[in-house]
Amino acid sequence: MVLDSLGASLKSALQKLANAGKVDKEVIDEVVKDIQRAMIQADVNVKLVMRLSGRIRERALTEAPPPGMDSREHVLRIVYAELVNIIGKATPVALEPQTIMMVGLQGSGKTTTTAKLARYFARKGLKPAVICADTYRPGAYDQLSQLCAKLGVTFYGERDNKDAVAIVRNGLRETAKYDVRIVDTAGRHALETGLIKEMKDIAALANFTHRFLVLDAAIGQQASEQAKAFNDAVGITGVIITKLDGTAKGGGALSAVSDTNTSIAFIGVGETPEGLERFDPDGFISRLLGMGDLKALVEKANEVLSQKDVNVEKMMSGRFTLNDMYAQLEAINKMGPLKQIMSMLPLGGLGANITDDVYKMTQDKLLSYRIIMDSMTEAEKEDPKLIGSSRIMRIARGSGRSPEDVRELLKYHKMMQKAMKGMKGGPGRANLKKLMKQMNIK
Numbered sequence: 001m002v003l004d005s006l007g008a009s010l011k012s013a014l015q016k017l018a019n020a021g022k023v024d025k026e027v028i029d030e031v032v033k034d035i036q037r038a039m040i041q042a043d044v045n046v047k048l049v050m051r052l053s054g055r056i057r058e059r060a061l062t063e064a065p066p067p068g069m070d071s072r073e074h075v076l077r078i079v080y081a082e083l084v085n086i087i088g089k090a091t092p093v094a095l096e097p098q099t100i101m102m103v104g105l106q107g108s109g110k111t112t113t114t115a116k117l118a119r120y121f122a123r124k125g126l127k128p129a130v131i132c133a134d135t136y137r138p139g140a141y142d143q144l145s146q147l148c149a150k151l152g153v154t155f156y157g158e159r160d161n162k163d164a165v166a167i168v169r170n171g172l173r174e175t176a177k178y179d180v181r182i183v184d185t186a187g188r189h190a191l192e193t194g195l196i197k198e199m200k201d202i203a204a205l206a207n208f209t210h211r212f213l214v215l216d217a218a219i220g221q222q223a224s225e226q227a228k229a230f231n232d233a234v235g236i237t238g239v240i241i242t243k244l245d246g247t248a249k250g251g252g253a254l255s256a257v258s259d260t261n262t263s264i265a266f267i268g269v270g271e272t273p274e275g276l277e278r279f280d281p282d283g284f285i286s287r288l289l290g291m292g293d294l295k296a297l298v299e300k301a302n303e304v305l306s307q308k309d310v311n312v313e314k315m316m317s318g319r320f321t322l323n324d325m326y327a328q329l330e331a332i333n334k335m336g337p338l339k340q341i342m343s344m345l346p347l348g349g350l351g352a353n354i355t356d357d358v359y360k361m362t363q364d365k366l367l368s369y370r371i372i373m374d375s376m377t378e379a380e381k382e383d384p385k386l387i388g389s390s391r392i393m394r395i396a397r398g399s400g401r402s403p404e405d406v407r408e409l410l411k412y413h414k415m416m417q418k419a420m421k422g423m424k425g426g427p428g429r430a431n432l433k434k435l436m437k438q439m440n441i442k
């Protein structure tokens with residue numbers, strides 16, 4: 001993933017700075033060269049790399065550190081500030097009624113992102129509706145209507161109508177009462193004139209607050225050309241870069257944003273509906289440099305914790321009951337894959353060695369666990385060690401599940417408990433404490 005590999009090479013460049021006996025011209029030149037290499041490997045446009053590294057070098061050599069800051073910190077801050085500067089400010093997205101048009105190439109992740117975006121606004125308390133104007137790709141209608149159904153988002157589409165412009169006109173009328181209306185247009189190759197005309201006609205139907213271009217992070221150097229074509233056709237107000245979790249080459253898309261003078265509104269960091277984040281240049285670069293994006297994590301955690309009482313302190317104390325496990329699984333389920341959350345933590349993470357399997361938990365499994373737990377006594381849930389084979393048989397009978405299902409739940413609990421113990425006293429405990437404080441977890 002771009003954050004991993006670009007981040008790792010940038011970190012190793014900065015490590016040189018940290019290890020150097022003194023920060024002189026030679027060290028700065030070496031660090032700047034490493035940064036250039038790292039960015040070019042991540043597919044960042046060469047011109048952009050040169051501009052960036054030129055600025056870093058010049059400032060590092062000519063500006064004196066402010067009082068109280070040593071020259072190492074000073075150079076690190078310059079690198080940080082220039083990286084933030086080059087990706088620019090995030091596209092402002094107001095939390096108020098608006099219309100949004102989504103455009104992008106086929107397979108860029110447009111349809112998935114449309115649903116994610118609807119979820120984003122719904123979570124912020126606005127009422128979203130989605131309009132499917134993709135009459136081009138067979139299956140687009142079903143894909144989007146199913147995604148919306150899963151999220152409980154209103155969907156408008158006309159399965160057998162091939163006239164995308166008419167569908168959007170009808171759709172906007174039918175959804176007039178909704179706060180945020182998002183139109184998903186057909187994916188296209190930038191040079192297909194028919195589809196470009198359709199996109200322009202749709203754009204002319206309403207005064208869209210946003211016309212978001214969805215760009216696949218893996219697209220590489222062609223990104224700029226495509227972004228320009230879309231910008232010329234409908235005037236892009238912001239870019240959403242998808243699949244940043246799955247590529248080492250996000251630099252092409254980042255360069256396109258800089259080349260077309262637009263900005264990034266959101267980033268896609270996973271396939272699930274939760275895998276969308278508001279773009280935050282500071283947070284993004286902090287994460288890249290291994291400083292951890294606490295802001296994104298805190299925002300995400302707050303969303304979940306406001307609904308669910310997860311007692312982290314109790315869990316960390318080693319008292320990890322079945323009830324705790326259930327509450328935690330439900331919360332994690334809401335937060336999205338744990339891996340994604342871990343990647344937001346400061347360098348070093350929590351010091352826990354948690355495999356993906358431990359957290360791969362489906363809604364069905366949760367329900368099944370709930371049913372099994374309903375047949376346990378409170379004492380058993382608080383202290384699962386009490387549950388021997390005869391109790392397993394009783395619980396299985398009571399819940400209508402097999403004894404294997406009950407054993408699986410108990411095994412799972414043991415695994416989780418072990419993972420929790422791994423966290424306890426690990427190198428990241430102080431980090432976690434700090435995090436909990438920030439997140440208001442008592």
Ligand SMILES: Nc1nc2c(ncn2[C@@H]2O[C@H](COP(=O)(O)OP(=O)(O)OP(=O)(O)O)[C@@H](O)[C@H]2O)c(=O)[nH]1
Pocket residue numbers: 104105106107108109110111112113134137140186187188242243244245246267268269270271275
């Ligand atoms: N890993 C990852 N996958 C993503 C992300 N966003 C979208 N995808 C996946 O990318 C694939 C293509 O996404 P779609 O939404 O179907 O693509 P599309 O751009 O709507 O396609 P057209 O309708 O043909 O234009 C799907 O398998 C998505 O699950 C992301 O942020 N991360």
